[in-house]
Amino acid sequence: MASSLIDHLVEYRGIESNYTDAWGKAATIDPNTKQKLLGVMGYDVDDAEKLQVQADEDVKTSWLNPLNPVQVLRTGDTIQLALRLPIELVNDQYLIRIMTEQGDNLSHALTPVDEQLINVIHIDGIEFQEYLIDLPFGLPLGYHELALTIDDDEIANMRLIMAPKSCYKPKTIIDGNKIWGLSVQLYCLRSEHNWGVGDFSDLAYLLEKAAKQGAQFVGLNPIHALYPANPDACSPYGPSSRRWLNFIYIDVTALDGYQSAATQHIVDDANFQRELASARANELVDYPAVTRLKLQALSAIFEYQNSQYLNKNTKLNKAFKAFVEEGGESLQTLAVYDALQENLAAQGKPSWGWPVFPAEFSDFQKPAVARFIKKNATRVKFFLWLQWQAALQLAAANEVAAANNMCIGLYRDLAVGVSEGSAEIWGNKDLYCTNASVGAPPDVLGPLGQNWGLPPMDPEKLYQQRYQPIIDLFSANMQATGALRIDHVMALLRLWWVVKGDSAKQGGYVYYPVDDLLAILALESHKNQSLVIGEDLGTVPEEIRDKLADNGVYSYRVFFFEQAKDGGFYSPGHYPTQSMSTLTTHDMPTLTGYWHCYDLELGKELGLYPTEEILQELFVSRHENKQAILDTLHAHKSVGDEIGIDVNYVGMSTALNFGMQKHMAGGSSELLSLQLEDWLQMDKPVNIPGTFKEYPNWQRKLTRNLQGIFDDPMLNELALSLTEARKNAST
Known part of the structure; x- marks a missing residue:
């Protein structure tokens, strides 16, 4: 009985049993892990009687509420809602009142017994019936409040969310234009006036100068409150609050x-x-x-x-x-x-x-x-x-971005969670499972798996809170921006939960209401006229990629990960148009660091690789990948004859660095993001995943002042060539 009940609760609470790992192999979640995940959700898994009481209470709570807390619909959907009442009340006449976000009042009278009966249950000897109610009117986009009343007394209420079918896109992109921009860690910026950390005045200067060179956006690290x-x-990905700065x-x-x-x-x-x-x-x-x-x-x-x-x-x-x-x-x-x-x-x-x-x-x-x-x-x-x-x-x-006619301007980055000791959790502990952390199963970047120290939101509590926390997050992070990048966008579908005390590879996936969350994302995207980019790297099921594409969310394509089975690199001309392409990211080595294997050497020093054999395999793989990169660059004439064809004799150079950037600029992705670090040919990474105190993550500055960057004729020429290549790639 206890085992059967646990299996039921595992399914009810969205805990996955099987998944496909980063290498395409079938993987199974340990039953003990699933049981522990129920435990951190608040279930007393060690006491069968108490567990049964909790399961019964879940059912009772749902049926004793006449309406669901929230319902999310898309433009054109029929408005239907479930209504639950004791049998003795189903013959009464009720009035449904809707106050739209725009201030309009709508009403509809009904007698439940005349509607479609969809379910019956007995609780404490009382029969409850559930009906499917059709509302005979349309709703505009927005957040609407619905109340169920009888004789002018409100007996239940819910939120109705009407969302567009997909996220917002700027007209210039709809018209077929392909654009580029710079991605920066704001704190890294040096200038003649800042106080040892990049600031908003530096950002304004960067926007103005980049716009004059043809860039249409500047992408930021998360600038959440620490x-x-x-x-x-100081990690921007372990904030105190994601709503504030x-x-x-x-x-x-x-x-x-x-x-x-x-x-x-x-x-x-x-x-x-x-x-x-x-x-x-x-x-x-x-x-x-x-x-x-x-x-x-x-x-x-x-x-x-x-x-x-x-x-x-x-x-x-x-x-x-x-x-x-x-x-x-x-x-x-x-x-x-x-x-x-x-x-x-x-x-x-x-x-x-x-x-x-x-x-x-x-x-x-x-x-x-x-x-x-x-x-x-x-x-x-x-x-x-x-x-x-x-x-x-x-x-x-x-x-400043708007004044310089950047079609996107700023794009911000939304971190996947807040740290354990955050103000966000302090103010709403009921929403978070503080005895767990999110992370990632073993993959190419992290063979031991990753534990990020960020307690997850409980999807059921998020639903009970009518999705307000996620609405607030999307809305706040789209203000004063033209785009939002969602870090680890798979979190909208599922998150890898790791119970406190367990290793990252002992975790398991917990599912979230992805269709509802994507609808809210689309609604906020239109409200704020903000394009949305989803960082879909790592262990990504095809179902989320398809959903993201259908919802107008841009995929994230990193050149070094776009490899065919034979080891060759796909041409950027074959990337999805609805994507943002890039050469590398803040969690990866710079172009120079990659080419000279500085990241592997650093990883060895820091003890990131379980065995010497694994490290040597990575060196061999890197050597083969570099040769494949040279092959594709020459095949597409992205570099000249001054760059050799044999990797054994080709070091990183300005010509190779700039050639790789121009190679990406000719691609099919509507958005191209390039890092200032690679413009400056820096070799040290900004972050090494899997490290804490071993490496100065999130602290490394740029090697040059902003003023010097934009006074450099060579970099100005690079920018102009990128702009020209993007124009040529446009339809």
């Missing part, structure tokens, strides 16, 4: 109040200037130093603005209050979390994240947190203000 009081936690990108010198006497007194201090000069000169981003310097100056600027504007009836204060009101509880949660973490760190208490906070502060809803907010209202207001200033500067950068 941890002001824990600056060493990393304040470190604020250009302090551009703010009203920077020139105030109090701020200048701080900035002009000899020790401050010494630290600032060191942060600028450092080859790596010194996050603790940059954070300390910026917080000092920003605190002084806030005090100036707070006294001058934000405590008075000014236009600025009204705008600030409107921003805070629109941000709602999510913004308030982050600001309180940042203030509380800072306060605990200042006292020398454990503070890396809420799991080590004192018990009274372990949850946003705790009474002690409310008291903290009241006592520290000004500091909480400061962190709210930081988010406001970051949003304003990001929007200003996007306006």
Whole structure:
């Protein structure tokens, strides 16, 4: 009985039993893993009686709610919904009222017994019946509220979401134009004025200069909020909140109040200037130093603005209050979390994240947190203000792109999750399974599998919360942008869950409501006029690739992964048109690093390969791949005779580097993204997957200032040739 019940719950909660691995082989999930995954979802798998009670409660909860929490439809769909009632109520007359997002009221009277009966169940001796209700009207795109009433009393409600059939595309791309752009890690940017980390003013400058060279977009790393009081936690893919921004990108010198006497007194201090000069000169981003310097100056600027504007009836204060009101509880949660973490760190208490906070502060809803907010209202207001200033500067950068007629402008990157100690989880623990982490099964990039330390959302709780968390995520990350790249887009279909204490390869897949999530993505894409790119690398089932394509989501095609079975590289001219192609990514070596096998040498130093035999196989494979690359470059006349044909005698050179970029520019993908690192022929990667402290991930800066990059005639010539190649490739 217990085994049968567990099997039922495994299927009910979307836990996969079999999958195809990265090498195309059938793989089976260990039954013990499936049972443990149920455990982290809250099921008492070690007690058969309690487990049966929980399973019965699941059924009862569903049937005792007359309506589902949410229903997602596409344009043209018949509006049908399920209605569940005790048998003694099915002969009554009800009224369904719909308030559309646009403010219109619609209503429809019905008697359930006259509708189509689809299911019957008995609970505690009472018969419940489920009917399929057809609503005789259409709905516009948007989020609509439906209420079931009887005699003007509301007895149930639900959200109805009407979405378009596919995501938004700019007209210039629909018209057949193929475009290119640059991808950058914003923190990597060097400039003559920044404070040791790239900022939003650097981004505006980059957008303007790139646009003049023919680029139509600049793609960013995730710029999500991290941890002001824990600056060493610098991975953009392990944020505190994915809805809000990393304040470190604020250009302090551009703010009203920077020139105030109090701020200048701080900035002009000899020790401050010494630290600032060191942060600028450092080859790596010194996050603790940059954070300390910026917080000092920003605190002084806030005090100036707070006294001058934000405590008075000014236009600025009204705008600030409107921003805070629109941000709602999510913004308030982050600001309180940042203030509380800072306060605990200042006292020398454990503070890396809420799991080590004192018990009274372990949850946003705790009474002690409310008291903290009241006592520290000004500091909480400061962190709210930081988010406001970051949003304003990001929007200003996007306006530069629009002013320069970039058809996309900025594109942002949405991380797959938040870290364990995040504000996002602190404010909504019910949504997350904190005893598990998402990652990836063993594949080519990670033969041991990967554990990313990011607790997954529970798909059932996401559904019960009417998909609001995912709506907020898509909406927030599409603001002030023309495109959104979704990291590990397979998460919309399934995620690899790893139970705490297990190795990554001991995990299992959990499925998500992919059709609903893709519909919401399409709706937000149109609301924000944002093109969507899905990073579909790794272990990817064909079903998700087909769904993404049908929904207008751009595939992500990396040159080094586009190989035929015989080892040859596919011509970029054969890539799907609805794709963004690239040579390499932030998780891979640069072109120079790849060609000279620096990544394999680094991996050996860091102990990333289980055996010497595996490493040697990788070296052999790399040698063969490089020869195949030379073969395809020469076959397509992407490089000249100055580049040899025998890999044993061809090192990376400017001609080979630029030739590979031009080779990609002639391809069929509508979007082409190239890394600034490869323009500069850098050899060190920005990130090595599978490492933590072993390598300075997310810290390596570019080797040249932005000003120097765009003053380089050779790089300007490369940009112009890319623009020309894209025009020639357009239909």
